[in-house]
Amino acid sequence: MRTRLALWPLVAAVVAAVVVVSTGCTALPDATPFAQSSREFAAGVKAAGRAVAEDLRSDEQLADVATQFDRQWEARANAMDAVAQYADGLVAIVRAAQDARAQAASLGDKLEVLAAAAGVVNPAAGASIAVGIDAASFIYGQIALVRGAASLHEAMHQAQPVIDRIAEIISRDSDNLREIVESAASLRRQAIATSGGAGAASFLRDIQQRREQARRNFAADPSVTHRDALLAADQLVTTARAEYDRFEAQIGRSRAMADASLELIGAMRDGLSRWTAAHRQMARALKDRQPVSVDSLADAAVEVRDLVQRLRALRDQR
Amino acid sequence: MPNEFAKINGYEGWKSKLDQLLAVAKTASESGTASARRRIADRLTDFAMHSHPDTEQIVELDTIALEAARTLLVENIEGEVSDIAARTAELNTLAKRLGAAGRAATEAAASIRLERAHRAVDAMTELVRAADELDAVLTDDDETLRRKIRQIAGTLLALRAEIEATLGRRGA
Numbered sequence: 001m002r003t004r005l006a007l008w009p010l011v012a013a014v015v016a017a018v019v020v021v022s023t024g025c026t027a028l029p030d031a032t033p034f035a036q037s038s039r040e041f042a043a044g045v046k047a048a049g050r051a052v053a054e055d056l057r058s059d060e061q062l063a064d065v066a067t068q069f070d071r072q073w074e075a076r077a078n079a080m081d082a083v084a085q086y087a088d089g090l091v092a093i094v095r096a097a098q099d100a101r102a103q104a105a106s107l108g109d110k111l112e113v114l115a116a117a118a119g120v121v122n123p124a125a126g127a128s129i130a131v132g133i134d135a136a137s138f139i140y141g142q143i144a145l146v147r148g149a150a151s152l153h154e155a156m157h158q159a160q161p162v163i164d165r166i167a168e169i170i171s172r173d174s175d176n177l178r179e180i181v182e183s184a185a186s187l188r189r190q191a192i193a194t195s196g197g198a199g200a201a202s203f204l205r206d207i208q209q210r211r212e213q214a215r216r217n218f219a220a221d222p223s224v225t226h227r228d229a230l231l232a233a234d235q236l237v238t239t240a241r242a243e244y245d246r247f248e249a250q251i252g253r254s255r256a257m258a259d260a261s262l263e264l265i266g267a268m269r270d271g272l273s274r275w276t277a278a279h280r281q282m283a284r285a286l287k288d289r290q291p292v293s294v295d296s297l298a299d300a301a302v303e304v305r306d307l308v309q310r311l312r313a314l315r316d317q318r
Numbered sequence: 319m320p321n322e323f324a325k326i327n328g329y330e331g332w333k334s335k336l337d338q339l340l341a342v343a344k345t346a347s348e349s350g351t352a353s354a355r356r357r358i359a360d361r362l363t364d365f366a367m368h369s370h371p372d373t374e375q376i377v378e379l380d381t382i383a384l385e386a387a388r389t390l391l392v393e394n395i396e397g398e399v400s401d402i403a404a405r406t407a408e409l410n411t412l413a414k415r416l417g418a419a420g421r422a423a424t425e426a427a428a429s430i431r432l433e434r435a436h437r438a439v440d441a442m443t444e445l446v447r448a449a450d451e452l453d454a455v456l457t458d459d460d461e462t463l464r465r466k467i468r469q470i471a472g473t474l475l476a477l478r479a480e481i482e483a484t485l486g487r488r489g490a
Contacts, residue, residue: 061392065399069399075410079410082414082416082417082420083416085420086420087420088420088424089422089423092424092428093426095427096427096430096431099431147426147429151423151426151430154422155419155420158419158422159415159416162416162419165408166409166412166416169412172405173405176399176401176402177398179352179353180395180398180399182356183395183398184391184395186356186359186387186391189360189363190359190363190384190388191388193363193366193380193384194384194388197367198380201367202367202376205371206370
């Protein structure tokens with residue numbers, strides 16, 4: 001029995017070599033750029049939705065439409081939560097595969113503690129078990145890379161058509177959002193015109209025409225009467241201009257609000273592009289991953305050799 | 319700045335211009351794009367901003383122009399929101415599929431991290447330690463003994479749950 005236990009690390013090392021040769025040990029693609037772009041994209045979708053709802057609520061008569069829009073956009077926000085969950089899942093796979101060797105070693109340590117607590121371990125076998133754990137962890141590290149790649153491939157393969165379609169929907173949504181923002185801005189301008197803006201503009205034009213006439217009269221006959229008429233017309237133009245400018249300022253603020261919303265929608269579109277590009281890049285990196293890397297094989301061979309040497313050294317000490 | 323209203327004068331001129339704009343608005347409303355409807359709505363608002371003088375008749379033309387503009391714009395906004403709504407059901411389905419892919423990926427990661435194995439070993443180690451402690455407190459009063467027994471029972475339940483989960487996964 002003791003002989004069998006003592007042989008375990010050697011067997012493990014040989015198996016490790018086989019696993020390395022058959023799988024390669026290249027790293028998995030980095031999932032963090034995709035996770036980062038997913039978070040940016042999700043934030044962009046939510047911010048654009050809030051801005052458009054605010055635009056709609058700037059007109060009291062659009063309150064019902066704004067509520068309907070909120071309900072629809074909530075579905076987009078939920079979809080963004082799924083986007084984040086998916087991205088986090090990919091990151092978790094890559095991290096798990098990267099940390100697998102440490103996890104396996106940690107499990108081995110725990111098994112040692114358990115065995116010690118149960119009083120089933122011969123203290124003399126401790127060093128041999130440690131080498132066995134090292135070898136097993138190494139093997140598991142290689143297996144985890146393969147499992148990680150397979151899990152990533154499966155997840156991304158399943159998600160790709162979903163991501164393509166979500167991108168298409170959000171892209172079409174953004175066209176609708178732009179039109180909503182522009183129409184809401186036009187509607188605010190219409191409301192400003194209705195609430196006195198049109199009257200102020202019309203009055204200003206009338207007064208300007210009258211002043212022009214007064215100027216012509218004064219030029220033709222610079223009498224006191226014509227001079228007073230021109231001064232009175234100037235005064236009226238100043239008053240009318242101030243009133244008109246008040247409405248113009250309102251229209252300017254409305255336009256600035258629309259421009260800010262359009263900027264957010266633009267940011268959402270940019271985020272969408274980066275998100276889909278990051279997913280494509282990650283899929284390509286996974287696909288182009290070299291099945292067997294000469295460098296990694298050489299590194300692995302050195303590691304297996306070290307393990308075998310440590311095992312021999314342990315045997316020699318006995 | 320020259321505009322399409324610069325040379326219009328008198329009620330007849332303004333009325334003729336409004337008729338022309340309303341004809342374009344009718345076509346846009348019936349078969350135009352959203353941006354075409356918005357453009358003509360803006361021209362109708364411009365009409366009201368440029369028409370003068372403010373006689374009763376011209377103010378009436380302004381009112382017609384502004385109401386037509388409003389109708390077109392509200393129609394536009396409602397149409398765009400409806401377009402968005404038409405895609406919501408599909409998006410919900412896609413979100414569920416992506417969420418499922420995310421959960422599957424998280425589970426795969428947990429499996430690679432040997433989480434179940436870690437939990438099972440932790441539970442078993444705890445069980446062994448609790449059993450040792452039970453042995454040591456047998457001479458104490460009953461309350462302490464009961465507490466330790468409950469702790470062991472809890473550990474056993476956790477262990478059973480892990481084993482059942484593992485068996486369940488294998489079965490699946």
